[in-house]
Amino acid sequence: xxxxxxxxxxxxxxxxxxxxxxxxxxxxxxxxxxxxxxxxxxxxxxxxxxxxxxxxxxxxxxxxxxxxxxxxxxxxxxxxxxxxxxxxxxxxxxxxxxxxxxxxxxxxxxxxxxxxxxxxxxxxxxxxxxxxxxxxxxxxxxxxxxxxxxxxxxxxxxxxxxxxxxxxxxxxxxxxxxxxxxxxxxxxxxxxxxxxxxx
Amino acid sequence: xxxxxxxxxxxxxxxxxxxxxxxxxxxxxxxxxxxxxxxxxxxxxxxxxxxxxxxxxxxxxxxxxxxxxxxxxxxxxxxxxxxxxxxxxxxxxxxxxxxxxxxxxxxxxxxxxxxxxxxxxxxxxxxxxxxxxxxxxxxxxxxxxxxxxxxxxxxxxxxxxxxxxxxxxxxxxxxxxxxxxxxxxxxxxxxxxxxxxxxxxxxxxxxxxxxxxxxxxxxxxxxxxxxxxxxxx
Numbered sequence: 001x002x003x004x005x006x007x008x009x010x011x012x013x014x015x016x017x018x019x020x021x022x023x024x025x026x027x028x029x030x031x032x033x034x035x036x037x038x039x040x041x042x043x044x045x046x047x048x049x050x051x052x053x054x055x056x057x058x059x060x061x062x063x064x065x066x067x068x069x070x071x072x073x074x075x076x077x078x079x080x081x082x083x084x085x086x087x088x089x090x091x092x093x094x095x096x097x098x099x100x101x102x103x104x105x106x107x108x109x110x111x112x113x114x115x116x117x118x119x120x121x122x123x124x125x126x127x128x129x130x131x132x133x134x135x136x137x138x139x140x141x142x143x144x145x146x147x148x149x150x151x152x153x154x155x156x157x158x159x160x161x162x163x164x165x166x167x168x169x170x171x172x173x174x175x176x177x178x179x180x181x182x183x184x185x186x187x188x189x190x191x192x193x194x195x196x197x198x199x
Numbered sequence: 200x201x202x203x204x205x206x207x208x209x210x211x212x213x214x215x216x217x218x219x220x221x222x223x224x225x226x227x228x229x230x231x232x233x234x235x236x237x238x239x240x241x242x243x244x245x246x247x248x249x250x251x252x253x254x255x256x257x258x259x260x261x262x263x264x265x266x267x268x269x270x271x272x273x274x275x276x277x278x279x280x281x282x283x284x285x286x287x288x289x290x291x292x293x294x295x296x297x298x299x300x301x302x303x304x305x306x307x308x309x310x311x312x313x314x315x316x317x318x319x320x321x322x323x324x325x326x327x328x329x330x331x332x333x334x335x336x337x338x339x340x341x342x343x344x345x346x347x348x349x350x351x352x353x354x355x356x357x358x359x360x361x362x363x364x365x366x367x368x369x370x371x372x373x374x375x376x377x378x379x380x381x382x383x384x385x386x387x388x389x390x391x392x393x394x395x396x397x398x399x400x401x402x403x404x405x406x407x408x409x410x411x412x413x414x415x416x417x418x419x420x421x422x423x424x425x426x427x428x429x430x431x432x
Contacts, residue, residue, distance in 0.1 A: 023377045025231040029310060032226065074286060077304045078278040085271060114274075117227050117308045124301050169393035170385075173223050177385030181378035188376065 007138045010131075013194045014142030020118050021150045022184040027118030031151060032176055034109070036162075041155035042148070047109040049144025052122050054091065055084050056140040059123040060133055080123050085114045118147060153183055205330050212334025218311045219342035220391040225311040228302050229343060230380040236359040239347035241295040243340025245284050245303065247333070250312050252280045254332035257320040264321075273316045274307070281306045311339060349383050350374045 020026045027048070034044045059080050067073055092110045095103040113119060122143050126136040157179050166175050218224045225246075232242040253276050257264075264272045285303050289296045296303065306312065315335055320328040352358055354374030356366040373379045 025227050025377065025380070026305070028226040028230060074282060077282050077285065077307055078275065081274055081278050081307050082271075085274060114270075115308045115310060115313060117305045120308055121301055121305060124304055128301065167389075170389045172392075174385045174389035174392065177381045177388065181381035181385070184378040184381060188378065 007135065009194055010135055010139050011142040014139050015146040015149065016187065016190045017194055019146040019150055019187050020121065020143050021147055022180075022187045024121070026121040027116050027147060030109075030112060030116060031147075031154065032173065032180070034112075035151050035155045035158055037159075038152065038155045041151040043105055044109045044112075045144070045148030045151045047106045047113060048116065048118060048147050049141070050106075051084070051088060051091065051110075051113050051116075052119055052140040052144040053137065054087055055080075055119050055123050056126055056136050058083050058087060060126060060136050063127050076124070076127070080120060084119055084123070088114045118143065150183065150187075154180060157183065205327065208327050208330045209334040212331060212336070213338040213341065216335075217338040217342055217391075218314075218335050219339055219346075220388055221395075222311075222314075223388070224314055225309045225339065226384075227305065228309060229346065230377075230384060231302050232299060233343055233347040233350055233380060233383075234355070234375045235298065236344060236347045236351050238295065238298045239343040240340065240359075241288070241292065242299055242302065243336070243343045245288060245299075246306055246309060246311065246339055247336025249277065249280045249284055249306055250315060250336045250339075251329055251332035253277045253312055254315060254320040254328040255325055256280075257316045258323060258325045258328035261321045269321065270313075270317075273313060277312050277316070278307050311335060346380070346383055346387060349387075350380060354379060 014020075018024060021028060021031045030044055030048070035041045062079065062083065063076065067075060067079065088110050092103070092107060095107060095110075122140045126139055129139075131139060158176065161175060161179055170178075212218070216222055219229050228242055228246070233239045253273070256276050257273060260272075260276075281304065284306070285296075288299075288303060315331060319331045323331070348358070352363065352366065353371050354376075356363050356370040371379075374383060
């Protein structure tokens with residue numbers, strides 16, 4: 001039971017408290033770039049979640065079974081980015097071959113994900129936090145869902161911004177960042193939620 | 200801007216196409232490492248070094264790397280330099296290493312570096328690429344430091360870790376937290392755009408031009424923004 005509680009805490013804290021976009025600033029570029037419309041936001045969010053899970057599935061065993069064992073820890077960055085890049089490529093090929101419909105929906109976002117710092121960030125953070133394999137998977141699931149949540153919330157906010165009169169120099173990125181800060185502020189209010197969850 | 204001398208290439212990165220305020224690249228480290236001037240400066244310099252080295256190497260290899268696999272090649276080159284920088288920082292500046300944490304490794308996926316590799320180094324001579332890297336790196340460092348000064352002085356009442364006593368009672372905690380960073384960054388972008396309005400090159404909403412995926416992703420994600428080949432001429 002203890003283990004299960006731990007997993008719930010990890011999941012909730014990575015979705016709500018340590019939300020990757022809003023409190024750790026990982027994956028800001030797609031967050032700002034692709035959140036204009038709700039369907040795009042959902043597509044990007046789902047793709048990121050899938051890739052994060054797959055990346056953890058691949059990088060955790062490699063770190064523990066290969067890199068640590070042979071004292072190659074310093075190769076972490078280079079190995080992880082290669083794994084993620086090839087993973088994304090393979091995923092795209094597989095989707096194209098077996099599920100053209102899904103490829104139509106998610107395929108366009110996949111090339112963007114290779115250079116998404118959130119994916120590499122999750123893989124590295126899971127190692128740094130000394131998570132077990134299961135914990136790592138749960139935490140990457142949580143991070144992906146957190147990203148999705150932030151994207152969906154933000155796309156709603158942005159459609160409002162588009163309709164409003166914004167001062168000339170604030171148009172574009174500036175007002176978007178300030179709007180993002182309000183969402184981030186709202187998420188800050190959830191900070192205590194996990195500590196008291198099972199208290 | 201299209202002048203061919205080295206000086207204009209250098210200044211281009213610092214002012215006209217400042218990666219942070221004009222091209223809006225590398226948002227993640229910009230927001231994450233600017234709570235402290237020391238951290239921001241360290242991040243800027245690390246990025247500067249990686250940028251110069253990768254620009255030089257990519258420019259040297261630009262005729263050797265086949266076009267189809269260029270992005271993976273660039274990523275490997277960049278990752279190699281990032282690893283070197285990581286080891287150097289870990290060995291000589293452990294305090295900085297702890298402060299930057301995962302963001303040091305994430306220089307690999309910093310769009311500025313890949314963007315410059317794709318847009319500049321793959322088409323220009325070694326000398327010009329090195330200057331471009333230097334200019335972009337200095338521009339990045341200056342921008343990071345300017346954000347960090349505002350956030351740290353007003354938010355934590357200190358400068359590079361040294362407390363400023365008379366501000367201690369008036370510090371605005373909000374600014375060193377996550378949302379504060381976004382507000383400061385947003386306001387500075389607005390300021391820069393107000394100062395350069397009309398004078399700067401075409402205003403982009405989001406800088407897909409610098410994103411290496413721009414060509415691939417085409418329409419949906421980047422609102423159909425075309426990959427601009429602005430460096431040529």
